[in-house]
Amino acid sequence: MNRAGYAPKIVRMSDRLDRAFAAVDSANAEDPTTVVVDGEPVPAELLYGRRMSAWLDRLVPDASEPLRIAVRAQHIQRWKIPRSAYPEGRAGYKRWRSELARVHAELAGKIAAEAGYDDVSCERVRDLVQKRRLHSDLEAQTLEDVACLVFLEHYFADFQGRHERAKVVEIVRKTWGKMSERGRGAALGLALGDAERSLVEEALAADETLSTDQE
Secondary structure, three states: OOOOOOOOOOOOHHHHHHHHHHHHHHHHOOOOOEEEEOOEEEEHHHHHHHHHHHHHHHHOOOOOHHHHHHHHOOOOOHHHOOHHHOOOOHHHHHHHHHHHHHHHHHHHHHHHHHHOOOHHHHHHHHHHHOOOOOOOOHHHHHHHHHHHHHHHHHHHHHHHHOOOHHHHHHHHHHHHHHOOHHHHHHHHOOOOOHHHHHHHHHHHHOOHHHOOOOO
């Protein structure tokens, strides 16, 4: 009760977040590609979104709700826009990534609105999904860190086994360059296999600007 004699209405933010997560998961559960986890097939993008949320919880336990939604929806229904629909080469790749970011952002913003978030929060979700102002926006940088950590922990081993070593080293260099010091520190603590750790060490040794050593 307050001094006027009535109890103010309390809005439980988690209810909106739960609705948003459920909607993202429902959309990603349609992914026809599955991954076997503990003997059971799981839609690939559903698993990816949950892995993203798990890493965000580890990295920033008190993250804002727009960031949580953006992280969960980072690859929402990605399979609907295949890379093969765009020309080969760097220009085609950039067009594909640009279209993915736009579609993911629109879907995430729509889900946030339907879950009960205001226009400002929905626009924030869209901005974060597209990682605008990456190097000046702490939350956008956090999303990038989470994406890199999920890749390194869950997808790197398979990826490196399917590509030439030089290409993998270059990708690790680029990945490391996108991460903050906090993200790099978390990455160095990952329990990588011997082959993956060797690739990371080679990538870091190849460019002193990527060193995380403190002076």
